Amino acid sequence: MPIPFFGALFGSTAAMSDKFPVQKTEGEWQAQLSPEQFRILRKKGTEPPGSGTYDKHYPSSGVYTCTGCNAPLYKANHKFDSGCGWPAFWDAVPGAVGQRDDSTFGMKRTEIVCNSCGGHLGHIFKGEGFKNPKDERHCVNSVSINFSPEENK
Template identity: 60%
Template sequence: MATVGDKKLDKTTPDSAWKDILTAEEYRIIRKKGTEPAGSGKYNKFDSEGTFVCAGCQAPLYDSNTKFSSGCGWPAFYDNLPDTVDRHTDMTMGMKRVEITCKNCGGHLGHVFEGEGFNNPKDERHCVNSVSIKFKPKS
C-alpha cells in the first residue's frame, strides 16, 4: 500500500491528505465519484501483462488476464482480484447501478454491469476509469 510519510493510505485517510496526494483530476474521479470521458483513458485499449492497482492507495485490484475489449470506452474487466473491490448501490443517474470502489481506501473505480452477454466467465463488465487505476507490469 502507498504511504505518505508514515501514514498508510486507507479508508481512514483524511480528505485533506488525498487532496495533497492526488492530482485535481484524480481527486475528482477517485474521491468525488467522477467519470472520465469515454475513450479518453490510457488503459481503454491497453493490452499488457501485469496487475492494475488502485491509483490512490496502490492496492492490487485486477489481473490483466481479466481485461477485455467491451467497446464501452473505458477499461473493462470481468473479475477483480479476490476481496479487493466493494460494491454499492448507486442511484445517482435515476436508475439502479452498482458502483465499485477499492476495498482498501474506498476510492471510486467505476461501475459493474451484469448479464450483458459478453463472452467471459462471469458475464460481468467492470467499467473502470483509467484515472482510478495504475498498471504494474509483470516482472
Template identity: 65%
Template structure:
C-alpha cells in the first residue's frame, strides 16, 4: 500500500508536459498568373512581322524613307513591301500566272527578281519560284510567328517578298519554293523596258487590283 502511494506521488510531482503540436502552414508559392502565351494562328499569317535588325533601310542601295515609299506605293503595297504583310492565299494576280517568257520585278523599285522560267505550279496559293535572278534576293531569318522561317527581300530596296522553303519534295532543280506575294511583284513581257525606281505604284497596280486582302 505504501509503495503504491509513493508511486502515485512521484507521478504527480514530475508531470510530463504533453508535446506541443505546431500547426504548420505550407508556404504558398508565388501564384501570380502567367501571362497568356500568344499562339500563332492561321490569321496571323496575314498580319505584319517584326522587321529584322539586319533588314534596315541603310542595308540596301535604294534607301528611301517610309514617307518617300508611301508617296509611290499604294496602301496595300506599303503594308506588304515595307511592313512585311501577307496577302491572302489564292487571291493574287500572279498565283496562277504562267507566262512562257518575261521577268517578274519588285513592285517597289522595279529591280528584276525572277524569270518566267523560274515559276512553277506549287498549289500553295501564292506565286512560287524555284530560283531567282542571281543576286536579286536577300534572305533573312524570321522568327516573328514563333517559328524559324527564311524571309526573302529585294536586294535593291529591301522590300518584303515572302519566304523561301526548302526540301518540300517539288520536282524542281533546286527543291526550293520562293513563296512570294503578288502585291510585291510586277511582270514585264520579254522585250519590255524595266520599271524605273520610284515607279512602284504604277508597277504594282495590277498586282493590287486582284489581291483581296
C-alpha cells in the first residue's frame, strides 16, 4: 500500500483543468516560482511537516496571500495552532479559496486552491473537534502563502 504523505511530498503531475482569472502557461509559472513553489502550487505537492516558515507564525493582524498571484487568502486572526505541522486556519477570506474532492493516494480529502490562480494550497478537514467557530482546519503549505502585516491587501 502506498504511503500517502510520501506521494503527496513529491506532488502530482495532474493538470488543473479549471479556468481561473489569473492564467499562465506552465513555463510562465516555472519562470515566476521557485522549484519548490512550482512543485507545491502547480503540481499539488506538500512540504514536510514542521518545515514551513508560517507553521509557528502567529501575528495578531495581517493577511496571508497566495504566493502565485498575491490574492488575499487568510486573515491572521483566523490562524490557530492545530499541532499538525502546517499553518492552520479556521476560515478563509470570503470567496478566496475553492474546494474540490481529492481521492489521490487512496484517501478521501478535500483540496483547497486559490480561486484567483488555481494554486494548490493544501487540504481542508472538518469536524475534528477544534474549538473554533467552524470546526474546520485549512491545512496550508507555507510555500503557498506570503504574509503581509497590512490588513487591506
